[in-house]
Amino acid sequence: MPNSSKLAQIRAQYNAQQEALNARRREALAHLIDSPVAHWCGVSERTLQVLRANRDAMTAQEAGAYAPVTPVSNAQFYFRHNAPQVGSLVEHELFGLGMVEGSAIACANAGMAVPVFFDEVDRAAIVFVDDLQILDGDLVGNIADYDNNVASTERKARVDEGRALAAKAKYNDADEDDDDAAFAEFMADEFAAEFGEDDTDSDDA
Numbered sequence: 403m404p405n406s407s408k409l410a411q412i413r414a415q416y417n418a419q420q421e422a423l424n425a426r427r428r429e430a431l432a433h434l435i436d437s438p439v440a441h442w443c444g445v446s447e448r449t450l451q452v453l454r455a456n457r458d459a460m461t462a463q464e465a466g467a468y469a470p471v472t473p474v475s476n477a478q479f480y481f482r483h484n485a486p487q488v489g490s491l492v493e494h495e496l497f498g499l500g501m502v503e504g505s506a507i508a509c510a511n512a513g514m515a516v517p518v519f520f521d522e523v524d525r526a527a528i529v530f531v532d533d534l535q536i537l538d539g540d541l542v543g544n545i546a547d548y549d550n551n552v553a554s555t556e557r558k559a560r561v562d563e564g565r566a567l568a569a570k571a572k573y574n575d576a577d578e579d580d581d582d583a584a585f586a587e588f589m590a591d592e593f594a595a596e597f598g599e600d601d602t603d604s605d606d607a
Contacts, residue, residue: 443531444481453513480508490539498522
């Protein structure tokens with residue numbers, strides 16, 4: 403006949419071990435549980451704050467290369483499958499609309515970056531994915547990129563389409579009609595000023 407007090411002691415020890423194990427598991431997953439995803443690229447709110455603080459520190463003129471940064475594991479922000487595919491239309495607050503041109507790369511302690519061609523400023527730049535909004539296109543997922551080089555002319559043409567859609571919301575039809583009428587009047591005056599005297603001379607002759 404087993405000793406009930408001994409069994410109770412074993413059960414208490416087992417429960418204490420399980421509680422300690424669960425506490426360690428909870429601590430290991432705290433960055434996922436307590437800090438929800440803040441961006442579509444999969445970065446948590448806490449990690450995103452640290453990455454942006456590091457970038458601010460590294461770009462500060464008074465610190466330069468010796469800026470104090472908080473180390474961040476690549477596993478916390480480099481989610482390759484959550485990068486935009488080559489050819490995706492994206493928008494950056496500073497550079498405007500652009501077309502993704504290549505694969506995402508991990509920038510130590512700063513975030514995941516991707517090369518983008520920005521039509522509005524006519525230049526290519528490597529920008530952080532968490533600073534982008536994806537307007538048209540897909541994430542890489544489990545498939546390979548279409549092309550790791552410069553996007554095709556056809557794909558870049560979608561940038562112009564995106565610009566047209568973005569500009570359409572800024573102007574109403576009345577403004578466009580007024581602008582067209584003013585331009586037509588200006589061209590008529592220019593034409594009369596340039597060719598009016600020649601036409602009169604030819605009639606007199």
